[in-house]
Amino acid sequence: MKTDLESIYLDHAAATPMSQRVIAAMQPYFSLDFYNPSSPYAPAIKVRRDYEAAKQAIAQAIGATADELVMTAGATESINLAFGSVSGHVVVPSIEHHAVLAAAKQHSHTTIEPDAHGRISVETVKQALRADTVLVSIALANNELGTIQPLRDIAQLIKETRAKRLADGDTTPLYLHSDASQGVGLLDVNVARLGVDLLTINAAKVYGPKQMGLLWADRHIVLKPQIVGGGQERGYRSGTENVAGTIGFATAMALADKHRKQEAERVGALRDMIEAQLTSAFPEAIVSGHKKHRLPGHLHISWPGIDAERLVFGLEAQGVLVATGSACAANKGTRSHVLTAIGLDDSTADGSLRLSLGALSTPENSKRAAESIIQVVQKEIERIKR
Amino acid sequence: MKTDLESIYLDHAAATPMSQRVIAAMQPYFSLDFYNPSSPYAPAIKVRRDYEAAKQAIAQAIGATADELVMTAGATESINLAFGSVSGHVVVPSIEHHAVLAAAKQHSHTTIEPDAHGRISVETVKQALRADTVLVSIALANNELGTIQPLRDIAQLIKETRAKRLADGDTTPLYLHSDASQGVGLLDVNVARLGVDLLTINAAKVYGPKQMGLLWADRHIVLKPQIVGGGQERGYRSGTENVAGTIGFATAMALADKHRKQEAERVGALRDMIEAQLTSAFPEAIVSGHKKHRLPGHLHISWPGIDAERLVFGLEAQGVLVATGSACAANKGTRSHVLTAIGLDDSTADGSLRLSLGALSTPENSKRAAESIIQVVQKEIERIKR
Numbered sequence: 001m002k003t004d005l006e007s008i009y010l011d012h013a014a015a016t017p018m019s020q021r022v023i024a025a026m027q028p029y030f031s032l033d034f035y036n037p038s039s040p041y042a043p044a045i046k047v048r049r050d051y052e053a054a055k056q057a058i059a060q061a062i063g064a065t066a067d068e069l070v071m072t073a074g075a076t077e078s079i080n081l082a083f084g085s086v087s088g089h090v091v092v093p094s095i096e097h098h099a100v101l102a103a104a105k106q107h108s109h110t111t112i113e114p115d116a117h118g119r120i121s122v123e124t125v126k127q128a129l130r131a132d133t134v135l136v137s138i139a140l141a142n143n144e145l146g147t148i149q150p151l152r153d154i155a156q157l158i159k160e161t162r163a164k165r166l167a168d169g170d171t172t173p174l175y176l177h178s179d180a181s182q183g184v185g186l187l188d189v190n191v192a193r194l195g196v197d198l199l200t201i202n203a204a205k206v207y208g209p210k211q212m213g214l215l216w217a218d219r220h221i222v223l224k225p226q227i228v229g230g231g232q233e234r235g236y237r238s239g240t241e242n243v244a245g246t247i248g249f250a251t252a253m254a255l256a257d258k259h260r261k262q263e264a265e266r267v268g269a270l271r272d273m274i275e276a277q278l279t280s281a282f283p284e285a286i287v288s289g290h291k292k293h294r295l296p297g298h299l300h301i302s303w304p305g306i307d308a309e310r311l312v313f314g315l316e317a318q319g320v321l322v323a324t325g326s327a328c329a330a331n332k333g334t335r336s337h338v339l340t341a342i343g344l345d346d347s348t349a350d351g352s353l354r355l356s357l358g359a360l361s362t363p364e365n366s367k368r369a370a371e372s373i374i375q376v377v378q379k380e381i382e383r384i385k386r
Numbered sequence: 387m388k389t390d391l392e393s394i395y396l397d398h399a400a401a402t403p404m405s406q407r408v409i410a411a412m413q414p415y416f417s418l419d420f421y422n423p424s425s426p427y428a429p430a431i432k433v434r435r436d437y438e439a440a441k442q443a444i445a446q447a448i449g450a451t452a453d454e455l456v457m458t459a460g461a462t463e464s465i466n467l468a469f470g471s472v473s474g475h476v477v478v479p480s481i482e483h484h485a486v487l488a489a490a491k492q493h494s495h496t497t498i499e500p501d502a503h504g505r506i507s508v509e510t511v512k513q514a515l516r517a518d519t520v521l522v523s524i525a526l527a528n529n530e531l532g533t534i535q536p537l538r539d540i541a542q543l544i545k546e547t548r549a550k551r552l553a554d555g556d557t558t559p560l561y562l563h564s565d566a567s568q569g570v571g572l573l574d575v576n577v578a579r580l581g582v583d584l585l586t587i588n589a590a591k592v593y594g595p596k597q598m599g600l601l602w603a604d605r606h607i608v609l610k611p612q613i614v615g616g617g618q619e620r621g622y623r624s625g626t627e628n629v630a631g632t633i634g635f636a637t638a639m640a641l642a643d644k645h646r647k648q649e650a651e652r653v654g655a656l657r658d659m660i661e662a663q664l665t666s667a668f669p670e671a672i673v674s675g676h677k678k679h680r681l682p683g684h685l686h687i688s689w690p691g692i693d694a695e696r697l698v699f700g701l702e703a704q705g706v707l708v709a710t711g712s713a714c715a716a717n718k719g720t721r722s723h724v725l726t727a728i729g730l731d732d733s734t735a736d737g738s739l740r741l742s743l744g745a746l747s748t749p750e751n752s753k754r755a756a757e758s759i760i761q762v763v764q765k766e767i768e769r770i771k772r
Contacts, residue, residue: 035400043393097615227462240462
């Protein structure tokens, strides 16, 4: 994996470079094995077989089977497909990605609040459930804070509620959906262990192809297609299958699976080092997100009274690329809804950086990044004092 | 452009190999300029600028402006977006792609019939228009027969109907949508000259990236997003922008634009040669599609009483790859709805091959293909006689 030699990339949560092995796996399907997988001749049938094998491999990586997957053009499409498949009341945390919030708004919905660390409690979910609630959607990990949610416990609540409904002769469905895009490369995303009914993953967050995602749905769930036509993906998503993208996705998932544990440790150690450096240089800095339940690559840190946008530009001049808040929303210039939800005051929210480490992070560039951040923040503090 | 040396590809209407220049143009955005175009630092802003420039180039190639385009994951998504944006009665030919037929079924709709050559007359459209008709959708060229529709004349009818409605104080909208995917590399697709209000194009049919399409909508049309979230593509299609895909699409469109005329002539001459060889060897063979208004690469030919699937397999053994009917539908084994619509009897429909020539066609391999087809058909005729 290579990138601009000059820059230190600390924004893996916004985008990841495609792994060279992913690109190599996809390449043959661009101009050699380019056939339409629905064509009747042997080379096209081989393409179909490769496609199905890739889906099978992805399914295995999350503990599912291929016929429970719908390949999509990314997490946003997957989320819309999940929400579009239910009708009734939905429950979502206020700190979800814009895609989930926007999809929820198309339903009767309740927005639930996290604690100060960005964590959603089982109790909060429980209180929000209504008799007509059909879907609860909670990201595995928050994309700004890195806070990991107690999905298994929430899944348990959903299961119990469902069982109780059935015992009462109430057939109103109730599903738990999770967007696990932020966690895939670093956390276990086995659907059975998570206990979810629907799962969204984005290949672009895990060194896979961009414009590629999936929705996994437990086999008893009947989805409602958003895109109709030729009837591909079991009728749930028409359009010629994304062969190259799915094969790249499978390669990315296999790499993630293989290196997950050691990569989580490696990246976590680098993040801890940066965090230690920054909090030691600035005891007044505020680290947000859960201390224990946090993605190993995430560091959300605020300097109240400092303008984070100035920090981003100052750091960029030193070749350090970081984000203020989430990079996923096209509508910029607004204060992060996540930071407001965890109770950060405006001055603290506006002084926040999100660092997200990943495959491009090394001990050397992480150390250099910490030094640059200290220097740039120092300069900004001095500028304000003057 | 290279492919399996052994095989002769005569199915360009089903899929095209990505041009090497398209792949080269996309490559930097896989792992080098991989940034999220919404990120705030300069390298990401450069990615955003490259993306916008590519959209601008694509827009120019069809005589539009970039802010009228919505980039999608392919023609099927574009078609669904167009149909999902209107509510009211829609009119579609019975010979449209499954995506259009399926999208139409979600509305009150009238299906109109073509003539024996697969052509839709202005009169037929006129008769189908109702007071509550809001959308007419007609492919520029039929994907099975290659028949090119009189879109400009139909556009004129739509314009007149619209003007008349307005004069009567009736504000019911009326739009003409066309899926031009089959025509892009070989026909003029300038939106003003075609006179359409909405246009779908699929990059994968024009040697561009797969899983990449666009919907152009005249600027006075308000679309209804199918996929909500971060608000990308002017809110009409959320999800991180497909930077590499759009850049590849722009390259493909530029190549198509540059070579369109000479490529149409070149491919047309090869098609005519194959057609002459086949009809001379088999005077009883039936060529379908319009004699004059037909895509230069298309040849639809039938041998009544012969099993086309046997021909496909026989030809494949000789390295010649052709289709029976359309390869776009996942549901196979059914008789083509297009051939039924133009009045081919079952025995003729079942004996049909679709040959579609394109960039991989050469005088040598076209000649060889014609010889192979003659041989395989001959053998099949003799087998039946026995």
